[in-house]
Every structure is written in C-alpha cells, then in structure tokens.
Amino acid sequence: MNFNPAYLNLSAMHGWEKYSASLRGELRQCLDEGKDVEGYRELSEAIANLPDGVIREELANVFFEAMQSAPMRADYPYVEPDALDAIQAARPESRPALGAVSAETLKDKIRGAWLGRICGCLLGKPVEGMRTPDMHELLKNSGNFPLKRYMTLEDVKKTPRLLERWEKRTWADCLGKGNNYSGYPNHTDTPCAPTDDDTNYTVMAAYGIVGRFGRDFTPDQVAEAWMDCQPKRAYCTAERRAFRNFVIGIRPPQSAMYKNPDREFIGAQIRADYFGYINPGDPQTAADMAWRDACISHVKNGIYGEMFVAAMIAAAAVTGDVVEIVKAGLGEIPAKSRLTEAVSNILSEYQSGVSEDACFAGIASRWDEFKGYDWVHTISNAEIVAASLLYGQGDYAHSICRAVQTGFDTDCNGATVGSIVGMMRGSSAVGEEWTAPIHGALATSIFGIDLVTIDQLVDKTMEHLA
Numbered sequence: 001m002n003f004n005p006a007y008l009n010l011s012a013m014h015g016w017e018k019y020s021a022s023l024r025g026e027l028r029q030c031l032d033e034g035k036d037v038e039g040y041r042e043l044s045e046a047i048a049n050l051p052d053g054v055i056r057e058e059l060a061n062v063f064f065e066a067m068q069s070a071p072m073r074a075d076y077p078y079v080e081p082d083a084l085d086a087i088q089a090a091r092p093e094s095r096p097a098l099g100a101v102s103a104e105t106l107k108d109k110i111r112g113a114w115l116g117r118i119c120g121c122l123l124g125k126p127v128e129g130m131r132t133p134d135m136h137e138l139l140k141n142s143g144n145f146p147l148k149r150y151m152t153l154e155d156v157k158k159t160p161r162l163l164e165r166w167e168k169r170t171w172a173d174c175l176g177k178g179n180n181y182s183g184y185p186n187h188t189d190t191p192c193a194p195t196d197d198d199t200n201y202t203v204m205a206a207y208g209i210v211g212r213f214g215r216d217f218t219p220d221q222v223a224e225a226w227m228d229c230q231p232k233r234a235y236c237t238a239e240r241r242a243f244r245n246f247v248i249g250i251r252p253p254q255s256a257m258y259k260n261p262d263r264e265f266i267g268a269q270i271r272a273d274y275f276g277y278i279n280p281g282d283p284q285t286a287a288d289m290a291w292r293d294a295c296i297s298h299v300k301n302g303i304y305g306e307m308f309v310a311a312m313i314a315a316a317a318v319t320g321d322v323v324e325i326v327k328a329g330l331g332e333i334p335a336k337s338r339l340t341e342a343v344s345n346i347l348s349e350y351q352s353g354v355s356e357d358a359c360f361a362g363i364a365s366r367w368d369e370f371k372g373y374d375w376v377h378t379i380s381n382a383e384i385v386a387a388s389l390l391y392g393q394g395d396y397a398h399s400i401c402r403a404v405q406t407g408f409d410t411d412c413n414g415a416t417v418g419s420i421v422g423m424m425r426g427s428s429a430v431g432e433e434w435t436a437p438i439h440g441a442l443a444t445s446i447f448g449i450d451l452v453t454i455d456q457l458v459d460k461t462m463e464h465l466a
Helices: 019-033 038-048 054-069 084-089 103-127 132-141 153-157 161-173 197-213 219-229 239-245 273-277 283-294 300-316 323-328 336-352 356-366 378-392 396-405 408-423 432-438 456-462
Strands: 441-443 450-452
Touching: 019 038, 019 054, 038 450, 054 103, 054 132, 054 378, 084 283, 103 197, 103 273, 103 300, 103 432, 103 456, 132 153, 132 161, 132 219, 132 356, 132 396, 153 161, 161 283, 197 219, 197 273, 197 408, 197 456, 219 239, 219 283, 219 300, 219 408, 239 300, 273 300, 273 408, 283 336, 300 408, 323 378, 323 408, 336 378, 356 378, 356 396, 356 456, 378 396, 378 456, 441 456
Parallel strands: none
Antiparallel strands: 441 450
C-alpha cells in the first residue's frame, strides 16, 4: 500500500518537531548567520500562516532547501566556523596562562560546582518562562526584591493573578512540603532537588557519555547516549530536533543543521559544565570536549556558548579572578564571532565603571524577552552569565540572584553562574540557606539513575580527571 500523507496527524506533534512551525525563527536565524535571505520574508510569512497540516509542511521543506542554498552577504563582518580546527584557528592569539590546584582542594571545588549548579537551577526553575514584569511584581509583593532567597508557593499566592497559571506549572514541580524540595519521580516524599534538563545533561555527561565512552568520546557517541539515556520528551528546542534527526538516521554534524531553526539557542550552553569539571586548569581540553557535545545539535554561536562556559569552569578551578575566568572563556572561541563581541562589550562596560544596573538594563534593551528567539538565544543569556559573574565578584548569592532576577532563561543562567562560582570558591560558598532544602540529593530523568547524591556525583567526577 502506498503511503497516504493524510495519515499524518501533524496537529498532534509538538512544534519543536515540525519545521513549518518555526519558519519565522529560521528566517531570523539565517539573517543572523549572515545569509542573504531578506527576500524570503514574505514567503516565510505566507507558509507560516497556512493551516497546520501536510501542505504547510511540504512547502516548508521547499523553504528549508532555499535557506540551505542561500549565499552569504558580502558585507557580513563575522568569522564563525563550525569545525573544531577552524574554531581553534580563529581564536584570539593570546590566551591567559593558568595555574594548578591540589587534588584535595579540587574535590571541594567540584562539590561546590555541583551544589552551585543544582541550587542555582532551583532558584530560577519556578519562574522559568515568566517575564520580568510579572516576576518583579511577584518578588516585590513577597518582600524578595532584589532577589535574595528561594521563592515559595506562599510567595506566588501573594500575587493572585499569577497563581492559577504558575501554581500548575513549575511551582508545583519544584516545591514540596515546607522547605523540602521534592522531585524524585518514584518516591515523591523523598526530599531532593527536582529533575531538570539543566542538571540532567550534567549527570548524563558523567554517567552516559564520559562514564560510558571515556574522555575520548565522539559526537556520534554523544548522539547514542542521548537516545539511550532519556525519552524524547526530555529534550527541548534544538535538542528535540536533533533527537528526531538521530532517530531517522541523520548523524552529527548534519543533525545540528537539518530542519533545526533553534541551532543557536541556549541548549548546548547548559550542557557544558561537566567538561569543565574534569579539566581543571585546562580550558582548551574542556572546550574541545564541549565542541564534541555541542556540534550534534548546534552550530556557530550555539557551539561557542558551550565551549565558552566549559572553558570558564576549567579556569575557575584555578583562579578566583572573575575577569580572568571570562577571558579564559573568550580565549577558546572565535575572536570575530558575535558571542565574543557581545561578551567583550559586557567586560568592557564592567572594566570602564558602568554600574551594575546600567549594564543589565543594556542587556534588556538589546534583547526583547517577549520574543522567544531572544529569550532563549545563546548570546542574550551568555551576556547575563558574564555580567552576573563580573558584578557578583565571587559572591554566590549575589551572582545567582542577579542572573535569575534579570529574567530570560532563569534556571539555565542561575545554574551556569552557580556552577562557575561554586567551582571558583568551593562548597563553603554555597551556603546552607541554599543547600539545606535539597538534602544532598538530585532527581534525574536519566534511565537507571533516578536519584543520585551529591557525594556520588563528586566521586564520579573525580574518577574522570585526566
């Protein structure tokens, strides 16, 4: 029997799995990449406005081919390769030299990094997706502005107009009884940090990637780990599209490009941490591993975001100078990339005495949090991470609270900033007010892991050092 397209129920598919649902994002992505595609704007709108169904999807396929074959603009000022050797050739000529750290000190720093990531994620998780006008109203109504502590369900009840929507979303997922956070899927009374993609990827790197394939893992092995470690619904945006591509036989690096308009979103940037943890003082190797992970789902600045964060974490193991840490991250990505330009501007503002509030206001003015593309892009969120580190000056609470209070991808940025500061200062920097509610444990959606303790995560990480 011949296949009948009418059998497809596209309306039942998530938008991340339908290319036709993201043509506006594809057009903007191509424009940002420097492709000469402005003339396709009306076509993208016409196809996007069609009823959901097979015809729209077939026309979107034609649009994809047009985007793939479009030429680059002659005046495009950036140099943004995808291949590792080309990225390394495009790095700045001088990169900071870093020292070493003792094994005993390192173990505590790794504990601090894990705690910092988990607690920073938990701070931002309840308001993930909430835009800053609503979040700031909630914080002010509960006496928590500027942000200085975890938010609770009692806090959101003080802003009744937000309660119905947010009580049913991440609040219910995050907040257990009293001050205990419960997220263990099979034993919901077990107090622990709840499962989240920002921590799942770090655990997967430890157990499913490096733990299974060793430090010399390949991009194809990362793709294999993704299919073996989690269900499809655990993946979002670029990752969901890449997962779909693996399943139909499209392998890295093509898996990052085929019908993936989210290829510079933040997803790779949140997967960087473990590669920094296991390469203390060695930003280049950390960034190399991050590239092998990132290239399966991202291109250009999507890749650089993961390399940037991995390199910063590796540097944070051996220096307490936040400027040096940010520069170490920039040292591993192309000097003429959009990400380097954006973070360098943040660094310049900080060093020239621009106030903290003015710097963050600048980020909000350059990126529109009400546009999904801006809200979840690598570069907008990397600016928040860099600014939070610089102005936080190694203070864990100040750093993660500023990252979350700024909005955009709150749990991602709280986690990344927390991880870097935790690595830089060790476990004592992540105070009991942050760690007590998670009871030294983390829930995951990784097959066969479920609940893992901080002690287990630290021991596993120590096993993977070079």
